[in-house]
Amino acid sequence: MSEQKYSAQPCNLYRQMVLFDNFVAKLKFFIEVLLYFERFKCNIISNRYKLLFFRIFSDTIKLNTPTGIYAQAFSALLKNCHFCIFYRKTRSMKDKVIIITGASSGIGLACAREFGAHGAKISLAARNAGKLQEIETELAAAGHEVMVTTTDVSREEDCKNLVMKTIARFGRLDILVNNAGISMRALFKDVDLEVLKQLMNVNFWGTVYCTKYALPYLLESKGSVVGVSSIAGFIGLPGRTGYSASKFAMHGFLHALRTENLKTGLHVLIAAPGFTASNVRKSALDAGGKQQGETPRAEEKMMRAEEVARHLAKAIIKRKHSLILTFKEGKLAVFLNKFWPDLMAKLSYNHMAKEPDSPFN
Numbered sequence: 001m002s003e004q005k006y007s008a009q010p011c012n013l014y015r016q017m018v019l020f021d022n023f024v025a026k027l028k029f030f031i032e033v034l035l036y037f038e039r040f041k042c043n044i045i046s047n048r049y050k051l052l053f054f055r056i057f058s059d060t061i062k063l064n065t066p067t068g069i070y071a072q073a074f075s076a077l078l079k080n081c082h083f084c085i086f087y088r089k090t091r092s093m094k095d096k097v098i099i100i101t102g103a104s105s106g107i108g109l110a111c112a113r114e115f116g117a118h119g120a121k122i123s124l125a126a127r128n129a130g131k132l133q134e135i136e137t138e139l140a141a142a143g144h145e146v147m148v149t150t151t152d153v154s155r156e157e158d159c160k161n162l163v164m165k166t167i168a169r170f171g172r173l174d175i176l177v178n179n180a181g182i183s184m185r186a187l188f189k190d191v192d193l194e195v196l197k198q199l200m201n202v203n204f205w206g207t208v209y210c211t212k213y214a215l216p217y218l219l220e221s222k223g224s225v226v227g228v229s230s231i232a233g234f235i236g237l238p239g240r241t242g243y244s245a246s247k248f249a250m251h252g253f254l255h256a257l258r259t260e261n262l263k264t265g266l267h268v269l270i271a272a273p274g275f276t277a278s279n280v281r282k283s284a285l286d287a288g289g290k291q292q293g294e295t296p297r298a299e300e301k302m303m304r305a306e307e308v309a310r311h312l313a314k315a316i317i318k319r320k321h322s323l324i325l326t327f328k329e330g331k332l333a334v335f336l337n338k339f340w341p342d343l344m345a346k347l348s349y350n351h352m353a354k355e356p357d358s359p360f361n
């Protein structure tokens, strides 16, 4: 009897040790995954999946762990879950200093109103001084901290001045939204090359200049660089050679900048709104470089700039790398282009050819 009791003890102890070993191995794995999430600032997996992972993890522990060890695991779990559950609440735009270029109309103006409502301090830039003044008055009356600087982003000096004035007023910079942009509509065989140069100067060089002068302050704040690009930055759109080229160039620049800063804490977001109701098609340049003055598309059926601004605010707060809006002409088009580029070329040709007065109809 006593012999039996004696032999059962090491067996029990051995089982406990195996369980403990399992537990330690799982806990180690769990902590490693957590550190992984932390290191990449939670960009890779959304909070919903993280919580699901924690739940699965706690269930596996429960199955084969004595209550005492389970309790320990659970408290560790809660401690780490705390970070996850409150992640959204701790990150916000409140008191963040944000520069928005192209803020006198459309998406930029909607962002100014949205980010202001989040409690951000906003510095707005565009060429139209009169419109900027009106917007400053409107936002200041709504109780937002706002400043405006007349800026042509295709001029390096203007971009430097914009950043310096923002730093002089607010003392820091957290987010730069490179939104200023122009479009075009003409076949390459007909277009004046000056049009393409102008598009590159505003859309691409404007982004480069502003980012260059803002970067030291953004590195200091571990802030965000945002590029408001387009689906035309993923898919070459017919009749928009200069526009697509400038947005593809933005993508290359921002991708490389993100990789270069993998370990500095800088966040880079490339946002591609689908068709959005705005002034962009009216101010698009024709073959000779004149603004076409009217839109060839039904603006009232498009996504509203306010919706884009809401998505942008969320993506910046969550430090996402990429934001593609609209389904059919956005996410689906980018997906099809990746795997069936020839099919996508035919689809986008036919789609754009349907526009009234399409240059390649």
Ligand SMILES: NC(=O)c1ccc[n+]([C@@H]2O[C@H](COP(=O)([O-])OP(=O)(O)OC[C@H]3O[C@@H](n4cnc5c(N)ncnc54)[C@H](OP(=O)(O)O)[C@@H]3O)[C@@H](O)[C@H]2O)c1
Binding pocket: 101, 102, 103, 104, 105, 106, 107, 108, 125, 126, 127, 128, 129, 131, 151, 152, 153, 154, 179, 180, 181, 182, 202, 228, 229, 230, 231, 272, 273, 274, 275, 276, 277, 278, 279, 280, 281, 283, 305
């Ligand atoms: N609307 C769409 O369907 C759509 C879709 C995808 C991407 N996007 C992108 O979204 C961004 C915003 O466009 P939006 O649709 O809001 O068009 P928008 O209403 O025409 O706004 C464009 C803004 O850019 C500013 N801008 C133009 N040239 C500038 C320059 N040289 N320097 C400084 N600011 C300049 C304009 O202001 P001033 O004239 O006062 O300078 C205006 O505030 C653009 O980058 C565009 O490519 C738009």
